Amino acid sequence: MVLLEERIRKDGKVYPGSILKVDSFLNHQMDVTLLNDMGREFKNIYSDCEVNKILTIEASGIGIACITAQFFNCPVLFAKKTKTKNISGMVYKTQVKSYTHGTTYDVIVSKEFLSKNDKVLIIDDFLAEGNALLGLIDLCRQAGAEVVGCGIAIEKGFQPGSQRINNVGVRVESLAVIDSMDDGEIKFR
């Protein structure tokens, strides 16, 4: 998506260790006009698919997910990160390892809102190692829900996330795929 690539080039900040900060328009401050263009693009990509629920994970996926849901006329469900040890039987639970923080946390959704009747599009802002997405796919499969695919804003194409998601049989579509960020120069696929 040219518009997103241009914006990343203009306002993204590259730091050593392949860190890309896009917090001026995507995941701290959010440019809702851009999110709208992204939501429309996700709809174009998945126009042939029946989607009746969008699933994301708190916090930075929620904005894109809600704006995108307007194009699919469906509700959004966001998975919650939790440290609560004693979770009741009312939730589906999985574990996600944070590549950035080196920690593992539990992610839950209420059983009430995910079922075998759901055709789920998973939306998130970033894809790198793919651990969060694998967790969300696991939650869907525990519920018997069908995962139609994943829609990602920015994919780090030099990390294995996309391949790992494909390996569990799920389609991934990313609006901007970065192939390298060496010396602070961003190269898109």
Added chain:
Amino acid sequence: MVLLEERIRKDGKVYPGSILKVDSFLNHQMDVTLLNDMGREFKNIYSDCEVNKILTIEASGIGIACITAQFFNCPVLFAKKTKTKNISGMVYKTQVKSYTHGTTYDVIVSKEFLSKNDKVLIIDDFLAEGNALLGLIDLCRQAGAEVVGCGIAIEKGFQPGSQRINNVGVRVESLAVIDSMDDGEIKFR
């Protein structure tokens, strides 16, 4: 807002201790069509005000804030809850006491995205004690930003939040104000 009150009556669940769960349509699963109606209503209420930024707090405020921002043609900034002790000088920081959890946490926004040029509408899903809103107002005032007002989905009118926000000179508009929930029966103002 009649539509929201009807939805609370239909799908809200009241538990002992004046706990209202609306996670089927507002803060876990989100009915984006309803959020749209709410965003339009916030725009109607604040139509006479110049708003150039919407501020909310992660996670459950983000969806409403993003949908609402479409009506104001402005970006959304969400404050982050953090436990990181050593925050650099790059953020405004405040403390918020959680009424529900009995804990205090730090809330931050990047200094880059809040300034004296901003006219801020604060959006959140719930207002009870008002601690989160007071924290967000504090962040705005540290930045020299003007707080135009607060837009709340559901206010527990029997708790002092609204009065406490007014006491610091800020307008509060809530789409549904609950006066009592005794014996599981919700009475709106």
